[in-house]
Amino acid sequence: MDVNTQIGQKIRDLRNQNGLTQQELADRTELTKGYISQLERGQVAPSVATLLDLIECLGSTASEFFKETGNEQIVFREQDYFEKIDDDGNSIQWTVPAAQKNQMEPLLVKLCPGMALPEDKPHDGEEYGFVIEGKIQLHLGDQIYTVQKGESFYFAAGREHYIENPGTQEAKLVWVSTPPSF
The missing domain is CATH 2.60.120.10 (Jelly Rolls)
Incomplete structure (x- = not known):
């Protein structure tokens, strides 16, 4: 999976966790609904400033957004x-x-x-x-x-x-x- 797709999926997941529609997120970030849709599907790459604005509007931080959780150990023996x-x-x-x-x-x-x-x-x-x-x-x-x-x-x-x-x-x-x- 490429970086744009990973970023798009994380944005979509955060948006859904916050109960926002694409239009509501677009309004909060002064972007278009079409851009949010393309971003979530990995079709566009946001600028650093746009990405940080999106992350903040979604109630997260850059460190949390980019934190790797895939290798997190869940079961301990x-x-x-x-x-x-x-x-x-x-x-x-x-x-x-x-x-x-x-x-x-x-x-x-x-x-x-x-x-x-x-x-x-x-x-x-x-x-x-x-x-x-x-x-x-x-x-x-x-x-x-x-x-x-x-x-x-x-x-x-x-x-x-x-x-x-x-x-x-x-x-x-x-x-x-x-x-x-x-």
């Missing part, structure tokens, strides 16, 4: 995970590699009996967790919450917080932070 095991045997697996570039960071956490993860300082964002095995205690500011298998937690991360495993068996949970913390 265990061999893709990055795992950190601390001196106590606790495990944190980053189940989406390079998640720090995304808006959320999912983790698979395994806590040994009687162990705790280091305390997180207050930060912007939110935290969510779902306990898969065992039970944990969530320390949130001065409060302590017990969360058992099949239960979840959700909170704004503006207070100091950490989790510990008060039980006699390993605890396993999915933990999602947004935005990712480094």
Whole structure:
């Protein structure tokens, strides 16, 4: 597929996502409906100024418009995970590699009996967790919450917080932070 056809398809997709007709887009950009039609079919090549004007009128940016998404990994397998095991045997697996570039960071956490993860300082964002095995205690500011298998937690991360495993068996949970913390 040539560049003009790719640009035309992206313009048409954005126009449709915004619920605009070709005539409405033409009116907003001071172009003709015929030109928009030719552009969407890859029959004409817009100038850089015209293309940037179209992109802006469609509520996007040049970087988003030209961002390649074709090779984006959607499914992650265990061999893709990055795992950190601390001196106590606790495990944190980053189940989406390079998640720090995304808006959320999912983790698979395994806590040994009687162990705790280091305390997180207050930060912007939110935290969510779902306990898969065992039970944990969530320390949130001065409060302590017990969360058992099949239960979840959700909170704004503006207070100091950490989790510990008060039980006699390993605890396993999915933990999602947004935005990712480094």
